[in-house]
Amino acid sequence: MGYFSKFLGITAALMLMSVTVAGAAEKDPLKPRVPADQMSDAKAMKNPIASSPESIAKGKALFEGKGTCFNCHGKEGKGDGPAGAILDPSPRDFTNCKFHKKRKDGELFWVIKNGSQGTGMVSLIPAAINEEEAWNIINYERSFCKGE
Numbered sequence: 001m002g003y004f005s006k007f008l009g010i011t012a013a014l015m016l017m018s019v020t021v022a023g024a025a026e027k028d029p030l031k032p033r034v035p036a037d038q039m040s041d042a043k044a045m046k047n048p049i050a051s052s053p054e055s056i057a058k059g060k061a062l063f064e065g066k067g068t069c070f071n072c073h074g075k076e077g078k079g080d081g082p083a084g085a086i087l088d089p090s091p092r093d094f095t096n097c098k099f100h101k102k103r104k105d106g107e108l109f110w111v112i113k114n115g116s117q118g119t120g121m122v123s124l125i126p127a128a129i130n131e132e133e134a135w136n137i138i139n140y141e142r143s144f145c146k147g148e
């Protein structure tokens with residue numbers, strides 16, 4: 001009996017640990033994050049920096065550097081960075097092409113500037129990066145989608 005309950009206890013602890021390690025799920029990435037009353041302004045914002053190998057390289061350096069994005073979003077952009085593991089909802093997986101199709105650059109910019117309420121995604125402009133840097137990072141984040 002003693003052994004059996006100990007076994008159950010250990011099994012339960014291991015199950016809990018695997019849940020923690022696997023991390024929480026994303027909140028539906030296809031639903032908009034910008035509040036309805038600001039959506040048309042956000043969508044109208046155009047990325048002033050055309051996507052190019054230069055811009056993507058700048059974005060990558062910022063994403064992995066002073067922008068600190070990789071801590072949560074992961075170096076591969078899958079939303080599995082070391083600090084992201086404890087967040088619920090989990091950070092955005094930028095390899096998801098369906099997500100990119102649903103969002104205008106201006107909506108991504110809005111979240112980087114204002115944060116996503118009730119999540120670990122806090123405002124990072126001007127705390128970590130400036131506006132121009134954010135547009136380069138957006139070009140880099142787009143490049144994580146390899147397919148359609």
Ligand code: HEC
Nearest residue numbers: 027033067068069072090091092108111116119120121124
């Ligand atoms: C402390 C952790 C953390 C850091 C650091 C972080 N993010 Fe996030 N990010 C999140 C989380 C969590 C979400 C998911 C929010 C949600 O589901 O609404 C998210 C979502 C996003 C989104 C998706 C917004 C949308 O429309 O759904 C973008 C874009 C984004 N982050 C960009 C960045 C950029 C750029 C940086 C670095 C400058 C960065 N993040 C740094 C945690 C983080």
